Amino acid sequence: MRTMKRAAAVALSVVMLMTSGVTAKAAVTDAQPAKDVSEAKLNWNVKVGELAKTEYPYDNNTLSRIKLVGNYIYAADDAQHRILKVDKKTGKVVKEHKYYDESYVQHYIGNIAYGDGKIYTEYTSGRVQAFDANTLESLWITETTGNAVSSELTYDNGKLYFGTHTRLWNEEEATNTTYSYYTVDTKDEDTTNQYEEKKITKLVDSEGGTFNFKKAVVVGNYIVISDTAGKIFSINKKTNEVVDEKQFGENYDGNANERLRGNMAYDKTTQRIFFMVGTNDLYGVKISSDGKFERTDGNVKVYKTGYSATTPEVYNGKVYVSGTKGNPFNDPGYMAVVDVKSYKVNYTVELPGYSQAEPTIVKTANNSVSVYFTVNNYPGAVYVINDSKDTKSAKLETIYVPSKEAQNGGCQSPVVVDTDGTIYYSNDSKYIFKVSRQAITKTQTSTRSVKLTWKKNKSAKGYVIYVKAGKGKYKKLTTVGKTTKKTVTVKSGTSYKFKVKPYKYTKKKGKKVKKYYKAYAAKAKYGSKTVKVTYKNVKGYTSYRIDMKVGNGSYKKVLTSKKTGTLTLTYTQKKAKVGKSYKFRLVGIKTVNGKSVEKTIK
Numbered sequence: 001m002r003t004m005k006r007a008a009a010v011a012l013s014v015v016m017l018m019t020s021g022v023t024a025k026a027a028v029t030d031a032q033p034a035k036d037v038s039e040a041k042l043n044w045n046v047k048v049g050e051l052a053k054t055e056y057p058y059d060n061n062t063l064s065r066i067k068l069v070g071n072y073i074y075a076a077d078d079a080q081h082r083i084l085k086v087d088k089k090t091g092k093v094v095k096e097h098k099y100y101d102e103s104y105v106q107h108y109i110g111n112i113a114y115g116d117g118k119i120y121t122e123y124t125s126g127r128v129q130a131f132d133a134n135t136l137e138s139l140w141i142t143e144t145t146g147n148a149v150s151s152e153l154t155y156d157n158g159k160l161y162f163g164t165h166t167r168l169w170n171e172e173e174a175t176n177t178t179y180s181y182y183t184v185d186t187k188d189e190d191t192t193n194q195y196e197e198k199k200i201t202k203l204v205d206s207e208g209g210t211f212n213f214k215k216a217v218v219v220g221n222y223i224v225i226s227d228t229a230g231k232i233f234s235i236n237k238k239t240n241e242v243v244d245e246k247q248f249g250e251n252y253d254g255n256a257n258e259r260l261r262g263n264m265a266y267d268k269t270t271q272r273i274f275f276m277v278g279t280n281d282l283y284g285v286k287i288s289s290d291g292k293f294e295r296t297d298g299n300v301k302v303y304k305t306g307y308s309a310t311t312p313e314v315y316n317g318k319v320y321v322s323g324t325k326g327n328p329f330n331d332p333g334y335m336a337v338v339d340v341k342s343y344k345v346n347y348t349v350e351l352p353g354y355s356q357a358e359p360t361i362v363k364t365a366n367n368s369v370s371v372y373f374t375v376n377n378y379p380g381a382v383y384v385i386n387d388s389k390d391t392k393s394a395k396l397e398t399i400y401v402p403s404k405e406a407q408n409g410g411c412q413s414p415v416v417v418d419t420d421g422t423i424y425y426s427n428d429s430k431y432i433f434k435v436s437r438q439a440i441t442k443t444q445t446s447t448r449s450v451k452l453t454w455k456k457n458k459s460a461k462g463y464v465i466y467v468k469a470g471k472g473k474y475k476k477l478t479t480v481g482k483t484t485k486k487t488v489t490v491k492s493g494t495s496y497k498f499k500v501k502p503y504k505y506t507k508k509k510g511k512k513v514k515k516y517y518k519a520y521a522a523k524a525k526y527g528s529k530t531v532k533v534t535y536k537n538v539k540g541y542t543s544y545r546i547d548m549k550v551g552n553g554s555y556k557k558v559l560t561s562k563k564t565g566t567l568t569l570t571y572t573q574k575k576a577k578v579g580k581s582y583k584f585r586l587v588g589i590k591t592v593n594g595k596s597v598e599k600t601i602k
Contacts, residue, residue: 027313028361031421033372033399034437035384037540038588038601040400041438043422044091047406049430050079063430064110064121065357068416069133073424073432076112076121078105083112083121083131088424091434097136100129100195107150107165109213109356109412115155116186124148128162130186138194142184145200151181152215152263154223156237159183161203161223163211179210181225181233183240204233204242208256215263215311217273222291224266230259230277234291243291252278254307261309263358265319270340272297276308280323282338298343302336311358313371317341318387320371322355333375335359337387337394347393349385353377357414372399372415372423379407380427382415382435399423399435406431440602441536444584446492446576449527452500453485457517460502465522468497492529492578498522529576533584535602538567541588545598546571549583 034040049063064076072094073086081102085095104123113120118130118139126144131137151163163181182200190196209229216225219234222243226232230249235242249259264275272284280303286294302308308323319338325331333354337346352375359373368388375383382399400423401407408429416424423435452465462481466474467490477498480486490496501519505512538544543562546569547555559571569586576582586601 027358028315028363029417029419030363031417031419032364032437033362033417033421033423034435035370035439036599036601037398037400038538039437039439040382040423040540041436042400042403043434043436045402045406045431045433046086046091046093047429047431048075048084048086048093049077061430062106062108062110063426063428064106064112065413066416066424066426066432067112067114067119068418068424069114069119072133074112074114074119074133075426075432076106076110077430078110079430081105083119083136085133085136086432088418088422088434091432095136097131097138099123100127100138100141101125107148107212109150111152113153113155113160115160116158118186118188120153120155120160120186122149122151122153122162124150126164128153128160128184130188139188140190140193140196140198142198142200145180145182147177147179151211151213154216154218155186156218156223158186159237160186161216161225163214163225163227165210165212179206179212179227180204181206181211181214181227181235183223201240203235203240204245207231209259210257213261213263213309217264217266219266219273219287219291220289222287224264224273224287226260226264226275228257228260230256232260232264232273232275232285232293234287234293236291244293246285246293246296248283249277249281254278258307261307262321263311265312265314265358267314267340269317272340274312274314274319274321274340276302276310276312276321276323278307279304280306280308282312282319282321282336282343284340284343300338300343300345302338302345303334303348306331306333306354308354310354310356313359313361314340315361315369316367318346320359320361320387322351322359322373324354325350328354328376333377335371335373335385335396337391346391349394349396351375351377351383351396356412360415360417362417372417374411374413374415374425374427376410376412378409380409380411380429382423382425400433402427402429402431402433405429406433438537440538440586442533442584442586442602443536444531444533444582446529446531446582447489448492448529448578449487449489450496450498451485451487451525451527452498452522453525454500454522455520456484457502459504460517461504463500463502464516466499466501466519469494474499487527496524498524526578528574529578531573531576531582532570534568534570535586536568538569538586538601539565541590541599541601543589544569545587545589547585547587548573549585550577551580555583555585 062078067074081099129141130139147164150165154161206227209227234244283299306324312321333351334348336348355373362370385394411427413425467477502517503514546559
């Protein structure tokens with residue numbers, strides 16, 4: 001049913017999007033998310049879809065990969081055939097709009113995009129629909145391609161790019177058996193018609209392959225895209241003409257339609273694109289300013305078996321890419337770190353499955369990075385590896401594991417890191433998650449008791465005690481009565497002087513006031529030293545241990561705890577040795593694959 005669009009709503013949409021700002025999914029970011037499971041805090045998880053009632057591929061009830069724009073998260077939900085707008089602060093669905101047709105669904109990895117103030121979603125019916133990002137009103141829908149639109153959607157400068165694959169769903173027969181890559185102008189030309197049918201422009205056909213899951217990269221004036229048959233294309237954005245193409249994987253002994261299953265990453269520094277072909281072979285190709293593929297610099301076999309169907313990321317001279325070591329549903333996966341100059345694999349880290357979404361690179365101190373990603377396997381968690389210049393190996397760390405009801409056998413969502421370090425992602429349980437960083441804090445104090453005595457002033461009703469640290473000024477410490485002694489506590493490691501100022505009471509204008517005598521020194525006798533350490537926001541492990549190190553000695557256990565939840569752990573060392581340094585570390589302990597594993601948390 002067609003309805004008239006309200007001009008006021010359109011105008012409001014423009015104003016809101018101009019003032020709200022856009023937070024895009026950044027593949028490389030300075031924001032600092034949780035560094036390990038102990039720092040990860042679940043703010044909310046919300047179920048916005050339903051699990052399939054029958055076997056894939058006929059009723060998959062796809063929940064798309066999410067898109068973060070300003071203060072909102074967008075997703076497409078096949079269970080209720082709707083596009084969603086979720087408040088990122090609360091996790092509440094604030095707006096929704098039905099698909100063009102309630103029989104429409106996405107491919108089993110749904111992809112949406114944002115650009116030009118619009119949200120775009122793709123359908124296996126061969127169409128793409130645009131929605132106003134503010135109101136979620138429909139703006140237009142494309143004519144059909146004749147095949148399922150199942151690539152990633154790429155927006156650039158008023159154009160949307162997308163490709164096709166065979167239909168996997170129970171819809172009308174395909175009208176096109178050639179799989180192609182297209183573009184459409186995103187301008188809303190008929191503002192009175194919510195379902196204005198937009199003309200699409202075919203850019204290139206695949207010869208023997210498809211554009212399933214394919215993601216384009218923008219290189220200057222060119223769009224670079226690959227098909228599954230191993231061919232890469234460079235397309236002029238202005239003329240829509242193919243300016244160059246190059247074939248890879250001719251010697252691959254597997255299915256010719258699966259030579260190049262993954263996507264490409266572009267490195268502006270070296271002007272190269274990197275991608276995986278065949279049995280985990282990583283290639284690098286230089287692109288000239290006129291869009292031509294100048295040369296293939298080289299390739300390296302990242303792993304001897306399996307394949308890669310993901311998007312790599314390249315940063316600071318290294319490519320980070322995942323793949324499977326064999327069967328993606330049964331065998332382990334890997335995350336590889338490859339040097340782009342030598343085309344040598346620095347190391348690989350084994351994963352419980354393989355990552356099917358591009359990793360997010362977080363820049364950390366000393367030119368190091370943390371690589372965040374999900375794994376397409378149970379339980380649908382978030383992981384990280386830490387890499388630096390000369391690293392030869394790395395350990396897989398878990399950042400966040402969903403609660404039981406939100407766990408599932410797969411996760412093909414990228415880790416979206418907001419500007420404040422908050423992580424957003426979704427998994428195959430149809431949940432969207434918000435995970436923020438709640439860092440463990442450590443406070444250590446070292447104090448000494450001091451017994452003060454002073455000469456008695458017979459007229460005094462009390463004394464004010466003053467203290468001076470080092471070369472500083474005297475400051476009031478406390479007030480006492482008629483006594484001539486007091487034990488106080490001060491920070492250790494500093495010299496102190498003390499004095500007292502006697503006082504008595506007198507009346508002035510009918511009011512009781514203090515009259516002070518001249519101050520004089522108090523004698524100080526230093527007593528024992530006490531060292532105290534406190535850890536707050538402790539969580540993420542099954543048990544904990546605090547170790548203490550005295551001087552140049554070794555660490556020794558001083559406290560253990562098997563409590564669960566978010567904890568505050570404190571240890572106090574009384575009668576500590578004066579002149580000795582005391583250091584503490586917090587160790588987290590958990591069982592992994594039947595073995596007890598320890599990690600120094602802080």
